[in-house]
Every structure is written in structure tokens, then in C-alpha cells.
Amino acid sequence: QKEVEQNSGPLSVPEGAIASLNCTYSDRGSQSFFWYRQYSGKSPELIMSIYSNGDKEDGRFTAQLNKASQYVSLLIRDSQPSDSATYLCAVISSGSARQLTFGSGTQLTVLP
């Protein structure tokens, strides 16, 4: 069983719509959760971090964390073609010496 799971997609949404990206994790003791965006041919860049249950908003991005259900999601409002990228979920587990585990990513395409 993978520690961090994401739907690989591709996920397509029309410009201006809300894009919803989901991630589940296996370690109930996980404490820290991150969303990275990776454009084709580029390195991942951090867009959101969340540590507590609930919602965290930053501009058009909202991260949602539900530790009881072990999922974290990312909502992108008013999606733009420039949001087209692969979105990676990353989790810091409680007992992992490695600390940070990435999901395989969800490819998002925003259609003009």
C-alpha cells in the first residue's frame, strides 16, 4: 500500500472553474502536509502547507485537511490555463526517518 496516494489524472477543467485535487495518506500520525506544483520540465515548487484540520486559504488556493479521514485536498478557484501542471501532495509522517513522502502527482489541464 502506497503511503501517499493521488489520482494520476489527467484532470481537465474549463477556465474559470474550480479544480479539486485529492490526496490520501496511510500514516494516521502524520503531522505536516504540503502541495507542490510542477510545470513540465521544471522542479516542484511549494504552493501550500497545512498542519491543522480545516481549511487554509491563500489567494485562489485552498488546502483542506481532514486527519480523521486521512485526506488532504487542494482547491483552485477561477482556474487559469497557467495552472496547468502536475500537483504533488507531500506528507511528513510521524515515525519515518525519511520524513517526507510524495504522492505520484495529479496532472491538471485547464482548458481555455
Added chain:
Amino acid sequence: GAGVSQSPSNKVTEKGKDVELRCDPISGHTALYWYRQSLGQGLEFLIYFQGNSAPDKSGLPSDRFSAERTGGSVSTLTIQRTQQEDSAVYLCASSRPGGLGSPLHFGNGTRLTVT
């Protein structure tokens, strides 16, 4: 300050040769990771350094791969007797100490091509 710096940005080598990839993390960042990403694939964890602790080498795919981190700063990833399947982008990332866990900052990667 400066971000994570990796060199070279591109490396083309012949099968069987050894290569060294360098990573210079952000100053003050105690954690350093190496990942590999093949075309169209996700991040493959290779190795993790945290301060003076023994590194987590569980992701290294074979004994041809090794890494060291001198003085808790610069890290070098060495691939001996390269094979074509080693062709990928090698990404280095670092993070600062943090109670709840700090996010990673990635370098621009080294694109390795083995011919």
C-alpha cells in the same frame, strides 16, 4: 538568500562511466534530499541527510549509487558504471529545522543522459 544550487544542469555521459552530481543547499538547512525523476514519472526518493544523523539510504536503487554530505552542507551524488536506465533528472532539495516539519525547497535539477 540563494536557493538550492545544483551542478551541472545537464550531463551527457557514456554508458559505463562514473558521474558526480553536486548539490549546494540553502544556508542553514539541515535536511537534504536527493530524488530522481524519469520522464513523465513521479519523484523517486533516493537518499536523505538530516544534520549529523546517519543518512537514510533506503531509496538508492543499487550499490552503484552513493552520496555523501560534507560538513553538513554540500552533497555529492555519485553514480558508478552508469547505465542507460540511469538517465533521468536528479533533483536535490533542502529544508530548515522545524517543529512540525518544514517544506522542501528544490534545486533546478541535473538532467543526466547516458548514451
